[in-house]
Amino acid sequence: MTWFVRTGSGEAVRVIVDGAPLEARAGESVATALLAAGHRSFARNPASGAPNGTYCLIGQCFGCLCTIDGRPQSQACLTPVAEGMVVETGEQVGTGDD
Amino acid sequence: MTEPVDLAVIGAGPAGLAAATTAAAHGLTVLLLDEQAEPGGQVWRQAERILGADSSGLGKVAASYGGAREAVAALRQSALDYRPGATVFDVSPDLRLSWLQREADGGGTRHAIREGAAKALILATGAMERPLPFPGWTLPGVMGVGALQTALKVGGLRPGSEGLVLAGQGPLLLLYLAQIAALGGRAAAILDLAPPGRMTAAFPGLPQAFFGDPRTMIRGFGLLLRRALSGARIYRGVTRLAALGDESLEHLSFESGGRRHELPCSLLGVHDGVIPSTQVSRLLGLEHRWHDERQCFEPLCDPDGRSSDAWVWIAGDGGGVEGADLATLRGTLAALKAAEHLGRLPTAESEKAAAPLRARRARQQRARAFLDRLYAPVPLENHLTDDTPICRCEGVTTAAVRQAVDQGAGGPNRVKTFTRCGMGPCQGRFCGPSLVRLIAAETGQPPDETGALRIRPPLKPILLGDYLEAEPEL
Amino acid sequence: MPLSSAKHIECEIAVVGGGLVGSALAYGLAKAGAEVLLLDAGDDSFHASAGNFGLVWVQGKGLGLADYAALTRRSADLWSGFAQSLVEESGIDPGHRQTGGVKLALDEAELERYATAVRRMHNQAAPGDNDTRVLDRQAVLDLVPAAGPEVVGGTYCPHDGFADPLATLSALRRALLRSPRVRTESGLVTEVRADPGGGFRISTGDRDVQAGRVVLAAGLGNAKLAPQLGLQAPLRPERGQILVSERLPAFLDLACHTIRQTGEGTVMLGDSHEDVGFDRGTSQDVARAIARRAVRTFPRLAQARLVRQWGALRVLAPDGFPIYQESERCPGAFLVTCHSGVTLAAVHAREVAAAILAGSLSDRYPAFSAARFDEAVA
Numbered sequence: 028m029t030w031f032v033r034t035g036s037g038e039a040v041r042v043i044v045d046g047a048p049l050e051a052r053a054g055e056s057v058a059t060a061l062l063a064a065g066h067r068s069f070a071r072n073p074a075s076g077a078p079n080g081t082y083c084l085i086g087q088c089f090g091c092l093c094t095i096d097g098r099p100q101s102q103a104c105l106t107p108v109a110e111g112m113v114v115e116t117g118e119q120v121g122t123g124d125d
Numbered sequence: 126m127t128e129p130v131d132l133a134v135i136g137a138g139p140a141g142l143a144a145a146t147t148a149a150a151h152g153l154t155v156l157l158l159d160e161q162a163e164p165g166g167q168v169w170r171q172a173e174r175i176l177g178a179d180s181s182g183l184g185k186v187a188a189s190y191g192g193a194r195e196a197v198a199a200l201r202q203s204a205l206d207y208r209p210g211a212t213v214f215d216v217s218p219d220l221r222l223s224w225l226q227r228e229a230d231g232g233g234t235r236h237a238i239r240e241g242a243a244k245a246l247i248l249a250t251g252a253m254e255r256p257l258p259f260p261g262w263t264l265p266g267v268m269g270v271g272a273l274q275t276a277l278k279v280g281g282l283r284p285g286s287e288g289l290v291l292a293g294q295g296p297l298l299l300l301y302l303a304q305i306a307a308l309g310g311r312a313a314a315i316l317d318l319a320p321p322g323r324m325t326a327a328f329p330g331l332p333q334a335f336f337g338d339p340r341t342m343i344r345g346f347g348l349l350l351r352r353a354l355s356g357a358r359i360y361r362g363v364t365r366l367a368a369l370g371d372e373s374l375e376h377l378s379f380e381s382g383g384r385r386h387e388l389p390c391s392l393l394g395v396h397d398g399v400i401p402s403t404q405v406s407r408l409l410g411l412e413h414r415w416h417d418e419r420q421c422f423e424p425l426c427d428p429d430g431r432s433s434d435a436w437v438w439i440a441g442d443g444g445g446v447e448g449a450d451l452a453t454l455r456g457t458l459a460a461l462k463a464a465e466h467l468g469r470l471p472t473a474e475s476e477k478a479a480a481p482l483r484a485r486r487a488r489q490q491r492a493r494a495f496l497d498r499l500y501a502p503v504p505l506e507n508h509l510t511d512d513t514p515i516c517r518c519e520g521v522t523t524a525a526v527r528q529a530v531d532q533g534a535g536g537p538n539r540v541k542t543f544t545r546c547g548m549g550p551c552q553g554r555f556c557g558p559s560l561v562r563l564i565a566a567e568t569g570q571p572p573d574e575t576g577a578l579r580i581r582p583p584l585k586p587i588l589l590g591d592y593l594e595a596e597p598e599l
Numbered sequence: 600m601p602l603s604s605a606k607h608i609e610c611e612i613a614v615v616g617g618g619l620v621g622s623a624l625a626y627g628l629a630k631a632g633a634e635v636l637l638l639d640a641g642d643d644s645f646h647a648s649a650g651n652f653g654l655v656w657v658q659g660k661g662l663g664l665a666d667y668a669a670l671t672r673r674s675a676d677l678w679s680g681f682a683q684s685l686v687e688e689s690g691i692d693p694g695h696r697q698t699g700g701v702k703l704a705l706d707e708a709e710l711e712r713y714a715t716a717v718r719r720m721h722n723q724a725a726p727g728d729n730d731t732r733v734l735d736r737q738a739v740l741d742l743v744p745a746a747g748p749e750v751v752g753g754t755y756c757p758h759d760g761f762a763d764p765l766a767t768l769s770a771l772r773r774a775l776l777r778s779p780r781v782r783t784e785s786g787l788v789t790e791v792r793a794d795p796g797g798g799f800r801i802s803t804g805d806r807d808v809q810a811g812r813v814v815l816a817a818g819l820g821n822a823k824l825a826p827q828l829g830l831q832a833p834l835r836p837e838r839g840q841i842l843v844s845e846r847l848p849a850f851l852d853l854a855c856h857t858i859r860q861t862g863e864g865t866v867m868l869g870d871s872h873e874d875v876g877f878d879r880g881t882s883q884d885v886a887r888a889i890a891r892r893a894v895r896t897f898p899r900l901a902q903a904r905l906v907r908q909w910g911a912l913r914v915l916a917p918d919g920f921p922i923y924q925e926s927e928r929c930p931g932a933f934l935v936t937c938h939s940g941v942t943l944a945a946v947h948a949r950e951v952a953a954a955i956l957a958g959s960l961s962d963r964y965p966a967f968s969a970a971r972f973d974e975a976v977a
Contacts (some may be wrong), residue, residue, distance in 0.1 A: 029285030030392060034308045035182035037281065038173075052280060054163070054174050059280030067373040068265040071862070073846040074549065075520040078264040078372050083556075084272035084279075085167055086160060086585075087253045087402070088517060089550040096233045100550075100586065100845065100904050103210070104275075107162045111232050215883055223883050240883070248949055530774050533617075533639065533783050534906075542765045543772075550845060550906055581909045586845065589868075590901030592890035 040104045042112040051108040053118055058084055058091045058103035061106065069093040069103060093117075130154040130206070131467055132460075133222055133243035135213055135405060139196060139449045140168015140441025141249030143456030144463075145207070148247075151464040155205035156241055159222055160212050164200055166251055167271070168449040170278040180256045183281050185307040189300060192453055208551035211239070215372070216405055220246050220436065225587050226302035237511040238591050245436045248406055248424075249456060251397040252442035255421070256555045257293065259368040259508035262395070263517050266374030274301045280459040283310035284392055290377060291357075292316035292514060293396035295500045296453065299348035302355055311355060314388060316379060317394040318397065318503045327499035328398040330491070337491030341448070345496075360386065364507045366392060397503050400558060401443045407580035409434060415572040419446065420559055422577055428483055430459040447493050451486055458482050476552055499528075505562055515563065516556035518549020530567045537561060537578045550586050553578040606806045608784065610636035612956075613801055613810035615788045615824065618835070618946060619940035620650070620762065622771040627952025628814075629780040636808060637775060638801065640787040640820070646841055647898035650879075650911020651867050652762035652841060654854055655942045658700060658731040659716055666966035667920050671939070673685065674946035675758045681945035686957060688777065691770035693762050694862050700759025700854035701734070701742060703750050703896055709753045717754055731756040745850045747898040761854045763861060764941050772943075784808075788817065791827050793929040799828075800825030812931040814955060818914045819877075821936045831937055831969040836877055836912035839870040840885045842893075845904040851897070858893055866903065868893045873899035879910045913938045916972075923967040925960045933960055934969070 037052035042060060058081060061069060068078035070092050082088040084104045089090035094115040095101040102115070134145040137159035145157040165172035172193040178184040200207060202556075210227035219242075226239045233552060254269040261267065276282040283305045289312045291298055302312060352359075358379040367378045368390075373410050377388045400421040403413060412425040412433035423445040430438045438459035441452035461478050464470035511524040521544045529543040537553075538558050540546055546560060547553035553560070555578045565572045614625045617639025625637045645690065655673045661668025665796060682695035704710035707948060714733045721729055727793035734753045739746055742755065775781045782930040786803030794800055815821050815830070825832035859867045871885045886908055894901045916922055921937035933955050937943055954963040961968060 028287045030287050031276065031282040032285040032311075033281050034283050034333060035184075035281040037179055054171060055280040059276050059282055062276060063280055063282055066269075072263075072518070072520070074518065077263065077520075078265050080263050080267055080373075082263075082267065082517070083254065083269050084275040085253065087551065087554045090517065091551075098234070098236065098588070099902055100588075102585075105160055106227070108235070109229065109232075109234065112234070119338075165692075216883070218880070221883075527771075532769070532776055533785065543769045544764075548907070550904065552634055552907070582883075582886070583905055586904035586906050588842065588901065589842075589890045589894055589903050589905050592887045593894060593901065 030065055030067070033063060040108050040110050042108050042114055044114045045116055053108070055108055056084075056104050057093070057095060057106045057108055057112070057114055060108050060112060061114070066116060127241060128574070129220070129242035129244050130156045131469070132156070132245045132247060132463055133220070133241065134247045134249055135159075136163045136166060136249035136251055136441070136443070137161065137200070137209070137391055138168060138249060138251050138441060139192065139452040140251070140443070140456035141166065142200055143248070144247045144249055144274055144440050144460040145205050145288070146196070146203050147232060147457045148158060148464055149203045149205040150471050151454050151460070153464055153467065154243045155470055156243060157205055158211040158213055158222065159207070159209050162209050162371050163180045164197050164207070164209070164523040167275065170275060171198070172197050175278060182308070183278075186278055186304055186362065189304075190447070195218065195588065196453065205588070206542070212585050213405065213414060214585050214587055216246070216409060218409065220244070225585070225591065226340070232324055235595055236591060238587070245438070247438045247440055247456070247459050248443055249440045250302060250402045250405055250443040251573070252446050253402050253554065255397045255400045256559055257395055257397040257503060257508070257515050258505070258515055258559050260513050261369055263514055264370050264374045265372070266370065266391050267368050267393045267395060270394040271399070272297050273394045274304065277301075277304060282376065284312075287314040287391045289392045289394060290314045290316065290388060290390045291394045291396070292318055292363065294319040294503065295398045296345060296348065296496065297399070298394070298396040299345070302357070303348055303351045305541070306351065312357040314358045314360065314439070315352065316381070317359060317361045318363050318368065318507070319500070320504065320507070321362045323499055323501065330495040330498060334492040334495035338489040341450070341489070341492050342493065353447050366508045398500055399442065399446050401445060402554075403443070403577075404552065404554065404580055404584050406432065406443070407577060408582065408584060409437060413577065416445065416579055418497045418501060420562060425516035429479065430455055430463045431462060435537050438465070447486075451489055454482050454486055482528050502524060505559060505566070515559050516546040518551050519545045521546035521556070527567055530564055535564075535568055535570070536576050537564060540564060541578060547578050552580065552584065604973050607809070608636060608806060609809045610634060610782070610813040612636070612814065613638060613789065613799070613808055614814045614816055615801065616640075616815070616817035616820065617783065618816070618818055619768055619771070619944055620818065620937065621814075622721050622768060622775065622936060623776055623812055623940075623944040623947040624952050624955070625781060625817055625846065625934060626771050627948035628956060629775070629778045630948070631953055633780065633956055635781045637781060638781060638788055638803065638808070639781045640817075650839075650909055651941055652839070652867055653761050653764045653859060654700070655695065655760045656854070656856075656939070657750065657758040657942075658702065658754060660925070660939075661920065662716065662720055662723065664920050664966060666964070668720070668723070668729070668754065668920075670946060671942055672758060673950070674841060674868050674943045675760065677945035678760070678762065678950055681948055685767070685770040685774060688735075689770040689773040691766055691773055692914065693767035693770045695760065695762040697758065698853045699742070699755060699757045700738065700856060701753045701755050702856040703743070703746060703753040705749050705751065705892070705895055707751055713754045727802060743851065743853055743855070743861060745897050747896055749895045753755065761859055762941055767944060773959070784932065787943045788820070788824065789822055791815075793828060799929075799932065812817070812933070813937060816935045818871035818936065819912060821934060828932040829926045830924060830932065830934045830970065832922060832934060832970070833917055833972055834936060835838055835915055837915050838873040838912055839909050840873070840881055840908060840910045841890065842868040842886060842889050842905055843907045844868070844900065845906050847903055851898065858896060865906070866900065873879050877912065879912060880910050881908045881910050892927070900956055918971070921967050922969045923960055923964040925958070926967055
């Protein structure tokens with residue numbers, strides 16, 4: 028069972044997501060690369076602790092934040108993938124003391 | 126401070142491309158700032174790649190890219206200063222712009238604050254999907270239909286074998302359905318959130334709409350027909366929609382035809398039309414008016430797009446949603462008038478070029494009026510519960526907003542101070558529109574009196590460390 | 600609008616201004632048994648309360664006016680009890696914590712300036728003790744381990760702390776809402792005058808209020824209203840810009856003068872002092888200066904996102920101190936204005952409200968009479 032499938036074709040670009048290599052497509056955003064790989068949420072909401080939903084993909088909802096090339100809280104939907112790019116998903120800072 | 130350019134344009138979608146290239150063609154120095162890496166905005170997302178794609182694959186999406194080839198070619202031939210990857214985070218009243226510039230730096234990416242000034246400004250910041258809060262809408266797996274369409278254009282992603290359910294109404298939903306069908310995808314079910322009786326209400330406007338813009342209307346009915354033939358199960362008059370799941374969407378619950386339904390679902394596309402992005406126009410303190418039928422604020426503009434600030438124009442959907450065709454026209458119109466205002470184009474010449482554009486726009490607006498009525502926004506109360514978060518960032522619920530109103534918060538800014546609604550990173554983009562509707566309903570005030578969230582810099586968060594860099598230069 | 604069509608309201612005592620000062624006074628007046636009407640301007644008024652940094656700050660306050668130093672100190676000490684009452688009555692925690700406060704210096708010259716100010720405060724004959732002390736770098740690190748390598752020292756006062764201004768206002772509003780003796784109406788007061796037959800008439804355009812007594816607590820709005828009642832409020836706005844970060848893991852317990860981490864984890868950074876009239880705008884130059892200083896002080900902030908920047912207007916008398924006064928021409932009309940609405944909230948609710956009700960405001964606070972400005976001229 029797949030969540031999303033790829034159609035069409037494109038040049039391959041390799042990025043590193045949470046330490047593992049991932050093949051993305053040139054020109055796409057980090058967000059679509061993650062969605063294609065089955066990542067349903069890229070981080071947790073600092074206020075509620077619940078997983079963030081990636082809602083809009085056009086830079087308005089801030090649900091796709093993750094660390095990209097060391098820059099925290101980057102909008103994955105606005106960042107094009109690049110060869111060798113390092114992406115870190117997972118717990119967001121600020122969930123509290125626990 | 127560097128010399129100001131004649132014109133800054135924010136946004137490189139249909140309106141921004143037309144505005145920037147038209148202005149440059151009239152000899153203005155133009156700075157075009159766009160957040161995306163490639164020109165085209167949302168409707169022509171990845172225009173150059175899609176138009177160049179194989180017609181058996183993503184090239185099938187290119188049917189909705191009418192005008193994109195010419196617009197992007199004009200940009201590439203123009204001498205204007207085009208800056209992709211530029212996130213504008215502040216615009217001062219004297220039109221100094223601050224943006225975060227993303228640029229490739231060896232193997233990585235670097236970000237730097239840049240500043241520039243302009244004599245005139247055209248905002249072509251486009252539109253966003255109208256937020257439609259309902260229980261569970263923050264769960265991963267619930268996305269805007271526009272987002273699904275963006276995933277298709279940007280990454281070639283279409284829903285896989287887990288299945289897709291679409292909920293909502295409007296042309297974009299129908300278009301997306303047709304686009305994935307062409308690529309072998311489908312929706313298992315469509316939940317029509319329009320209350321019954323909308324077609325009857327809109328029907329008297331149909332002849333005028335056909336007369337005004339036959340192409341759009343024929344395209345629209347074609348899409349409706351394809352929905353009927355898509356094989357998706359259609360539930361009509363859906364209310365009490367809820368998305369359920371633990372860490373992500375697992376199933377849906379809703380009412381239709383007088384009974385409750387449950388559907389397994391891991392991917393839900395939601396759509397209730399689009400509304401102008403008004404962050405920059407609000408930041409600049411421009412006047413806005415509530416559009417009752419479209420249930421949103423729109424910047425107050427004259428027929429050429431000139432705002433309440435004589436040096437600022439708004440072109441395209443950011444000045445009121447009228448679609449991509451008219452966005453190009455509105456961009457051209459605004460650029461002509463800006464050139465005239467800067468003394469670079471004689472009034473007679475600008476008027477001669479502007480008059481037929483205004484006439485065509487007025488004609489095509491008749492179809493828009495029909496669509497506004499047919500797809501009038503879904504009433505919030507159809508799906509809201511007390512514990513539905515209005516604010517996705519801070520998790521502020523309907524009940525918390527109502528309580529703040531009961532405590533005497535008569536407008537969104539007071540509700541914000543009482544509840545933190547709108548204080549998160551999205552700066553109220555996702556709660557603001559619902560917040561105004563909710564407060565107006567609670568207080569009985571017209572939204573023009575309720576007002577909107579005050580927008581403050583930075584329009585998008587930047588890192589405090591970004592300020593450590595050397596003094597920014599253009 | 601003619602008064603005849605306006606909604607007519609009668610009350611024992613009207614408080615003009617629904618910010619922190621007005622709300623705290625209304626709260627105190629009602630607790631003391633008065634029937635109160637609180638008049639609050641709309642959603643978009645200047646609201647120093649909503650733009651506030653949230654310090655309950657004692658150190659350095661009152662240099663040149665010992666009574667102000669003492670008032671500030673009393674309020675800081677009353678705050679815990681005030682906060683507890685608010686929690687009980689409203690269910691909202693105003694987020695008060697008397698953590699002690701530090702002011703951090705980034706070079707020796709700056710530290711010397713701070714130390715001089717502390718010495719001058721010690722030399723000032725003040726009722727109550729002054730226990731602000733100078734810290735060297737190691738002492739700072741003991742209190743604030745996150746301080747960066749550029750921090751050379753600072754000053755510390757154990758009475759300093761902070762409260763969440765929005766939560767405080769929200770708690771006050773809810774407590775007022777639940778009090779049977781308080782009624783709140785919204786509307787910007789445009790006119791206030793003494794009735795020949797006694798009492799006061801207050802107009803908001805669509806409301807016509809008849810009040811036995813009136814308290815002006817309208818912040819900068821007092822400047823226009825006070826003369827209508829024979830009072831003087833020579834106030835000017837001073838803009839302060841504040842930057843706020845995303846929520847961060849807790850790293851800063853103490854109030855830090857221009858840097859404060861809130862209960863939610865966001866970090867507030869301030870503050871500028873700008874003479875720009877009624878302009879609440881923001882500027883990138885100030886943002887850059889504030890951000891740079893914050894990152895030099897706490898290097899970890901370089902990676903923190905700036906979420907919002909705003910400008911708010913301080914309410915300043917010519918000497919920066921409060922004005923508390925009853926009108927001589929119109930007895931029963933009171934003026935309460937200050938720029939430290941958070942710090943002084945506790946003393947306003949407890950002490951100042953009681954003095955108003957007893958009709959002894961001017962006697963209780965002779966040092967805060969606006970007459971001091973006449974004397975300065977004479």
